[in-house]
Amino acid sequence: MVNYPIKRKKQVKSTNYANLGMTLESDIESTNSYYLDMGIAVIHKKPTPIQVVNVSYPARNKAKITEAYYKTPSTTDFNGIYKGMYIDFDAKETNSKTSMPLKNVHPHQIDHLRNVDKQKGISFLIVHFKAYNEYYLLPAQVLFEYWDMQYDKEKGRKSIPYSTFVERAYLIPFGYQPRLDYLKAVNLLLASETSSDH
Amino acid sequence: MVNYPIKRKKQVKSTNYANLGMTLESDIESTNSYYLDMGIAVIHKKPTPIQVVNVSYPARNKAKITEAYYKTPSTTDFNGIYKGMYIDFDAKETNSKTSMPLKNVHPHQIDHLRNVDKQKGISFLIVHFKAYNEYYLLPAQVLFEYWDMQYDKEKGRKSIPYSTFVERAYLIPFGYQPRLDYLKAVNLLLASETSSDH
Secondary structure (H helix, E strand, C coil): CCCCCCCCHHHHCCCCHHHHHHHHHHHHHHHHHHHHHCCCCEEEECCCCEEEEEEEEEECCEEEEEEEEECCCCCCCEEEEECCEEEEEEEEEECCCCEEEHHHCCHHHHHHHHHHHHCCCEEEEEEEECCCCEEEEEEHHHHHHHHHHCCCCCCCCCEEEHHHHHHHCEECCECCCCCECHHHHHHHHHHHHHHHHC | CCCCCCCCHHHHCCCCHHHHHHHHHHHHHHHHHHHHHCCCCEEEECCCCEEEEEEEEEECCEEEEEEEEECCCCCCCEEEEECCEEEEEEEEEECCCCEEEHHHCCHHHHHHHHHHHHCCCEEEEEEEECCCCEEEEEEHHHHHHHHHHCCCCCCCCCEEEHHHHHHHCEECCECCCCCECHHHHHHHHHHHHHHHHC
């Protein structure tokens, strides 16, 4: 593994496992910084959408937002480009040992991932099973399959079983630099798509 | 031209030319909505990045942000996918009749566009010359050329002449639906790149 010098503030933070909700996101952001600095890919987290209602100007040229509210995002959190390919994904965590509940995914995210898929983008979820400390790249196709199936009275279930991750998702290596090398899993996904096309 | 039904609130707004600063952005957003609804492309504006300092909870589950500040974005405002290709751009307006000042572009945006270019994405600026009410797609390559030249003592200038837009940028058709059909200009850009490759 490359002993890549730590440059960014986020990477200097001690790994506080008490705050896992933020850790997955910051692990991905630190990975993205590494990809960017190494010229591997340009992938960024989109800012959280905020509806600004009131702004005051306590000093010249300094706007202070005094009233604002979080808005529901209309897309996934992460997108960018890797070797000419459009990449789009969201990150999810679950405490469950047996499955990822589908309620962790918002319908607008499904719509967005489907739109990206139609335009031939590479779309997926990164799912963290906290109980096992395992990270998976779940191809959007598998997600769509379970999403649509949940409305089926016979086969329907409100979650994707852990066994499906083991069988059909790609394990993401966790390390020091990059923290979560998810592009390795993207490469495996691409290789499997190429081989199934022929 | 297709008489596309008006669905989104933004499109219903009267075209108030007094507020041109917002109009370019909302014209692009309305165009993006059209592209999305027609299955042509998936391109979104990124939310404005905001640093949240204080949040209060006047009611259960309702977070009210009471102190926050605008942050400098680290990327351009727009990105997405069109026919499998990664698209990335920013929008600029100028009142000048003779040139677009380079100070309208931030150094971090240049860095970002260069990174995207290295990954073989399609990167450009949409520039509105208000004096002529003309919209141009300026290829990132031309922007880089002038950006680098500004530090040259002999050839250096702090702006891109209007004549360069006429000669080397692509005029974007302005219409009713879509408002600013910039993917037409992207098609021309792609065609010229293909022909110059051979």
